[in-house]
Amino acid sequence: MSTLHRGHIFHLTGTPTVQEAAEALVEVPDGALLVDDDGVIEWCGRHADRPQLDGASVEVIDHGDAFLLPGFIDTHMHFPQVNSIDAYGGGQLLEWLTESIFPAEARFENEDFAAGAAKEFCHRLISAGTTTSLVFGSAFPAAQDVLFGEYRKRGLRGVIGRGIQTVGPDAAKPLMTSEKDAIRLTSDEIEKWHPSEAEARDALVFTAVVPRFSLSVTTETFAALGELYDHFRGRGVYFTSHLNENNRSGDGEIAAVLGSYQVETYLDTYDGRFLPGSKIGGKSLLGPRSVMAHCVHCQDSELERMAETRTSVAHCPTSQLFLGSGTMPWLRTIASGVNVAAGTDLAAGDTWFIPDVLNTAFKVHISEPEQATALHPAELLHLATVAGARALDLEDRIGNFDPGREADMVVIDPARWEPLGNSLEWGLRADDPLKRTYGRLFTVLMACNQVALTETYVRGRKLE
Numbered sequence: 171m172s173t174l175h176r177g178h179i180f181h182l183t184g185t186p187t188v189q190e191a192a193e194a195l196v197e198v199p200d201g202a203l204l205v206d207d208d209g210v211i212e213w214c215g216r217h218a219d220r221p222q223l224d225g226a227s228v229e230v231i232d233h234g235d236a237f238l239l240p241g242f243i244d245t246h247m248h249f250p251q252v253n254s255i256d257a258y259g260g261g262q263l264l265e266w267l268t269e270s271i272f273p274a275e276a277r278f279e280n281e282d283f284a285a286g287a288a289k290e291f292c293h294r295l296i297s298a299g300t301t302t303s304l305v306f307g308s309a310f311p312a313a314q315d316v317l318f319g320e321y322r323k324r325g326l327r328g329v330i331g332r333g334i335q336t337v338g339p340d341a342a343k344p345l346m347t348s349e350k351d352a353i354r355l356t357s358d359e360i361e362k363w364h365p366s367e368a369e370a371r372d373a374l375v376f377t378a379v380v381p382r383f384s385l386s387v388t389t390e391t392f393a394a395l396g397e398l399y400d401h402f403r404g405r406g407v408y409f410t411s412h413l414n415e416n417n418r419s420g421d422g423e424i425a426a427v428l429g430s431y432q433v434e435t436y437l438d439t440y441d442g443r444f445l446p447g448s449k450i451g452g453k454s455l456l457g458p459r460s461v462m463a464h465c466v467h468c469q470d471s472e473l474e475r476m477a478e479t480r481t482s483v484a485h486c487p488t489s490q491l492f493l494g495s496g497t498m499p500w501l502r503t504i505a506s507g508v509n510v511a512a513g514t515d516l517a518a519g520d521t522w523f524i525p526d527v528l529n530t531a532f533k534v535h536i537s538e539p540e541q542a543t544a545l546h547p548a549e550l551l552h553l554a555t556v557a558g559a560r561a562l563d564l565e566d567r568i569g570n571f572d573p574g575r576e577a578d579m580v581v582i583d584p585a586r587w588e589p590l591g592n593s594l595e596w597g598l599r600a601d602d603p604l605k606r607t608y609g610r611l612f613t614v615l616m617a618c619n620q621v622a623l624t625e626t627y628v629r630g631r632k633l634e
């Protein structure tokens with residue numbers, strides 16, 4: 171049986187770059203979305219123009235004045251930090267990890283604890299309208315199993331990989347394994363949870379190779395991970411890690427990576443060039459299913475290399491504000507041709523709600539010291555939807571409401587959050603229809619509160 175959703179639709183049609191987002195923006199105030207019983211969008215347009223349907227074979231869900239948007243895609247978050255929001259570690263990244271995060275992640279060794287955390291994690295995602303997520307997982311296989319199981323049970327879409335760490339400070343010891351075990355456990359997880367070629371077209375859950383960052387592994391680990399990724403790349407396995415997050419001079423993350431590997435760029439460590447002088451020591455981990463989080467302080471050559479390999483950026487401005495290490499330069503990064511998607515970086519980012527990330531993105535980029543820019547509302551929507559789908563190489567399946575895509579959707583009811591509802595009802599709107607559309611979308615994205623998010627759908631199915 172098909173389902174017809176009525177509501178106020180916003181989405182970006184086609185496969186626009188972020189620079190093309192405004193042209194791709196579609197607003198349908200009295201809109202309708204027809205979804206078949208496989209959860210695939212059959213038709214999207216004005217309700218008045220809907221196809222003739224046999225009433226007996228269609229269920230109509232009228233969302234009234236609520237907005238229908240493509241589901242939010244969060245391309246960077248940490249499962250074992252589910253309860254670590256606003257943990258205080260003295261401010262800096264490496265101190266925060268040692269004081270607050272490594273000990274919290276060590277608790278996931280307890281399977282019962284991890285099972286509760288997995289339920290909580292999925293519940294938070296659904297409540298925030300995050301239909302697809304790229305997740306740094308736990309170091310512990312049992313904790314990973316319950317998370318994969320919970321995603322499947324709830325019907326969430328996502329990419330998850332166990333956190334790999336083979337070296338680190340004492341506080342990280344419980345999360346570390348030998349080089350050999352790191353490879354074995356990662357390989358086992360992929361074999362167990364990654365869909366086969368036959369299953370992949372319909373699968374919702376995938377696996378990833380996820381070293382925490384270059385300082386958590388060694389040249390031996392990188393060489394072995396390169397071999398492992400090369401083996402699984404053809405099956406659509408993902409790769410993700412952190413890049414150029416904190417540049418505090420002397421002992422900051424970037425200086426520490428360049429110092430300990432003796433490489434020219436941080437990206438070289440993920441690109442097979444992890445030996446001194448950036449000499450090739452193994453296979454590259456970059457590619458169209460690779461996502462680098464943060465990219466605040468990239469050199470031009472790193473941006474070029476990411477664009478060339480179709481590696482995406484997970485942009486996490488709320489987290490970057492929390493750690494005070496600057497923000498990713500918007501104009502310079504998108505000018506390089508790199509795809510930029512949104513991430514909460516939970517729990518360094520202290521929100522689960524992607525519109526909060528968009529709100530922060532707008533503010534940090536209009537406040538950039540050198541190349542300030544006001545993001546267009548369609549660019550904000552791109553960051554949360556199309557760019558995320560592209561980062562995860564799922565653009566043929568999700569990211570907008572074009573026919574043939576799977577119906578991942580959120581329902582935002584402005585009546586549930588007065589500041590939003592009143593602003594939309596009473597706020598001044600431009601007479602020009604296009605400006606009115608831009609203004610309305612801007613208000614919906616910037617003034618939205620999570621309480622206004624009433625329903626979350628993945629592939630046509632409402633998640634509970």
Ligand SMILES: [Zn+2]
Pocket residue numbers: 246247248412463515518
């Ligand atoms: Zn992170």
